Amino acid sequence: MKLLAPSILSADFSILGQQIKEVEEAGADIIHLDIMDGRYVPNITFGPPVVESIRKITDLPFDAHLMIVEPEKYITDFIKAGVNMISFHMDATIHAHRVVDMIKSNDVKAGVVLNPATPVKTLEEIIHYIDYVLIMSVNPGFGGQKFIPQTAEKVKKLKLLMEKANRTDILIEIDGGVNQDNINYLSMLGVNIFVAGNAVFKGNIKENVVNLKRGMLGCLS
Numbered sequence: 001m002k003l004l005a006p007s008i009l010s011a012d013f014s015i016l017g018q019q020i021k022e023v024e025e026a027g028a029d030i031i032h033l034d035i036m037d038g039r040y041v042p043n044i045t046f047g048p049p050v051v052e053s054i055r056k057i058t059d060l061p062f063d064a065h066l067m068i069v070e071p072e073k074y075i076t077d078f079i080k081a082g083v084n085m086i087s088f089h090m091d092a093t094i095h096a097h098r099v100v101d102m103i104k105s106n107d108v109k110a111g112v113v114l115n116p117a118t119p120v121k122t123l124e125e126i127i128h129y130i131d132y133v134l135i136m137s138v139n140p141g142f143g144g145q146k147f148i149p150q151t152a153e154k155v156k157k158l159k160l161l162m163e164k165a166n167r168t169d170i171l172i173e174i175d176g177g178v179n180q181d182n183i184n185y186l187s188m189l190g191v192n193i194f195v196a197g198n199a200v201f202k203g204n205i206k207e208n209v210v211n212l213k214r215g216m217l218g219c220l221s
Ligand SMILES: O=C(CO)[C@H](O)[C@H](O)COP(=O)(O)O
Pocket: 012, 014, 015, 034, 138, 139, 140, 141, 142, 143, 144, 145, 175, 176, 177, 178, 195, 196, 197, 198, 199
């Protein structure tokens, strides 16, 4: 699994689900799974049985972003279904530290997610335990939204917090409105994992992936 590469392109499966093989062949490094329950966000996608069925299609790492309340109830099922990374929202659970433990004790990478209005300082305690932070650059729930510029500032703040906590190994992921126009800027700020839905799947997938990767610093493939 190429999880430690400095610059990773993650194709957002939930936008147009059937093209996993195509994005893999085009050079995507990760498949990002948007898991929505209709409660934490105003949209519903899919659960562990669908993840299990698509697990057979590819060996690329699966990164599940749980936009669900009480994520602790479903983590074991998603892990059994074959995901390699799980992120959750701290305001969706009472015991965030326990959720991180549940994820990591199964040898899966654990991440927490910041909504556009959630400050970086909410990570001050949990930062010691996690593997990555997902910065939402749109309000979660739907693909195809416009990148919220202020969210890029959070990358800078997060890097400062990581330094202070002596956790510069944490990966920074960004999701929402990522495209060929902003990916290089985000990469220069220090983002490692770029989730892209429309920017990958709209038009020619191969060309899109190549162009996105061209903007990513230190891209390995
Ligand atoms: O999970 C999301 C919203 O909840 C993502 O922002 C979305 O799926 C990515 O799509 P796009 O790259 O088209 O903004």
